[in-house]
Ligand SMILES: Nc1ncnc2c1ncn2[C@@H]1O[C@H](COP(=O)(O)OP(=O)(O)OP(=O)(O)O)[C@@H](O)[C@H]1O
């Protein structure tokens with residue numbers, strides 16, 4: 446029966462004992478059971494072998510020269526947790542045994558011991574060791590997986606947040622598009638219905654004004670009526686522009702020329718307000734296909750807004766860049782800028798901070814740029830001016 450190989454045959458077992466007879470006999474016994482046997486004769490030698498060979502089990506004598514078994518045990522327990530120690534103790538030393546178990550021994554054997562007892566203890570310690578090592582491995586794997594799951598969760602959270610932000614933005618754009626569409630329906634109808642009686646009011650005001658019996662004070666009132674009527678008419682015209690449908694006259698447009706033309710239209714105001722104009726425009730950018738009236742409207746509105754913000758001097762900067770895919774235009778001013786709470790609302794139809802503004806200008810810009818498949822956004826540091834950036838994609842058919 447003792448000749449049978451252990452199911453743990455091949456495992457390394459270190460015998461550390463200063464009694465040569467015990468070392469030799471135990472060696473013989475363990476080798477027969479198929480173990481790889483290592484030997485040491487004192488605590489220090491034992492530690493060296495453990496460091497080099499990491500045996501599965503160490504049979505460690507308590508009383509040894511140079512370094513005793515207890516000191517060696519303590520070191521092994523800390524530095525080599527996968528090497529399990531069975532202590533050999535003298536007879537009747539239960540107290541020592543308790544001390545050894547506390548210091549990390551997994552078992553102890555009182556000398557003299559029977560061969561069978563030793564082999565049984567070794568096999569049982571190796572079984573426990575196998576289970577515990579597997580457990581430790583599983584715990585490590587579990588910790589690793591938990592860390593990975595946490596990492597995935599973090600990534601997922603970030604992606605969900607990113608998607609929510611995109612969704613929120615898309616939602617805002619849809620709402621704006623719906624507002625513009627609603628505005629289109631209402632204003633097209635309103636413009637017709639209101640402009641006719643408005644024309645009549647204007648006409649009657651003119652008749653009144655030329656009446657010979659009209660005194661100076663009443664003449665002034667009639668003039669005011671005419672002015673207000675004109676203002677209403679102006680609003681209606683802008684509403685119509687903001688809602689204009691798809692019936693555009695598409696043409697090849699030379700953007701630098703359009704910009705120069707709009708600046709010329711504003712020249713008197715620019716001079717009067719002493720605004721410095723700086724343009725930086727790519728030479729010969731590709732032409733785009735669009736409605737020239739609409740493209741002119743973009744710059745009329747942007748430059749008009751910029752000049753409004755700089756009544757007593759400032760700098761208007763216009764840049765135009767092009768690459769293979771798009772035209773990029775930037776219109777910047779050094780006016781009061783847009784407060785951060787307004788920046789997401791400036792493209793809303795009806796949004797205005799001006800006493801006499803309609804709040805249509807930028808919604809018209811947005812509709813036209815979107816109609817060209819492009820994007821427009823506002824940037825501003827309050828107190829330091831505002832910039833409007835437009836990107837219009839170039840179709841493959843775009844020409845120089
Ligand atoms: N360059 C700018 N600097 C600071 N604020 C601006 C600028 N451009 C636009 N805004 C803000 O955006 C609002 C909306 O502009 P938008 O052109 O749509 O209408 P408006 O200028 O108020 O009216 P209208 O165009 O009929 O004169 C403005 O009232 C202003 O508050």
Ligand SMILES: [Mg+2]
Nearest residue numbers: 746750806807
């Ligand atoms: Mg405006």
